[in-house]
Amino acid sequence: MNETHHEPTESEPQPKAAEHRETDPKPSPAIYVASLADYNNGVLHGKWIDAAREPEAIQADINDILDSSREPNAEEWAIHDYEQFGRWRVNEYDSLEQVSRIARGIAEHGYAYAAWADVFDGEEASCDIDSFHEAYLGHYDSVTDYVEQMADDLGYEQQLDTLPEHLRDYVRIDYAAIARDLHLSGDIATVDDPNGGLWIFRTNH
Template sequence: MRNLESTPKIYVGTYSQYNNGSLFGKWFDLTDFADFKEFLQDCYEFHRNELDPELMLQDWENIPDFLISECSLHKEAFTYFEAIGEMDHETAEAFEIYCKQINYWPSNGYELDDQLDGFRESYRGFFGGSGKDATLEYTYQYIEETGLLSGVPSALEKYFDYEAFAKDLFLEGYSEYEGHVFVDY
């Protein structure tokens, strides 16, 4: 996993304790567990004082909402954290956006590997760091990479309307979220 500030953690209590007015539980650092099964075993072991504890996830940190709710942690969460642990911060942020707002994982039914493949095909990079319009920054790169203006004389090239082209480009085929640019498929 990455640093302590981005470590996924869950405060786990039980519905029985909660219904009896107690918030008794424990913070579990998910980086301490190899997989979902090991995490659940530790939770049940901690709440062994109850006959049949019904776990309640009362609070969490650094876990995307699409992986967790009050009553469940998605079984693919550990695989997800392993995958983003191998990414730099910017790419991990973009992958979370892709899963949450573009391709709706895990509810789309895809395996994580397929989701990662789709992300790699779609993601074009982060263009919001310069304080300028990310769509315009990407448009300049797009025009350069595609050679769109390569045959145009330099005297005419300065009249090209990059802003209008950026609007059209992002109306049909590209999306921008928080400075991250994606191809729409």
């Protein structure tokens, strides 16, 4: 059996990402911020804040929480809860710059952005949004589906038609083998989508 192996490179076109995910409702990441002076005195004083905004806007809402506290020294705060951040985990004392950056990426690009940030442990998430676009290969049911789409876009099956007719029935592209080798090479990273399928990212961009 002949096997055609292909790995994504900068110079070659990538298959079009699955489009069905684009119709899903966009997430609205939010954080619950509480005044620590109140919390330490047994009072829950805080509110949910839209996190997909500039850090200054988030800080203004936090200032409102602290200013409305009945505690005389309400100056410290912490993130006590969060929602719609996908796979990204927001910690109690994460910087507003990081929270804002991740939240805005998720609001614009969906949970694929959260998965990407999770894969790179936040390092890539501090880069320009172009890094996400360069890395994201799409949402697919499997790596094999990605490879089949890539092969179709590059015309691999059509190339088989150029073989002598008596050989065509004996030559197949082993998509599963390509998918396995591509995954094992480390050139791509995959993240399971809890709702089915997976997100695929290029790691060597």
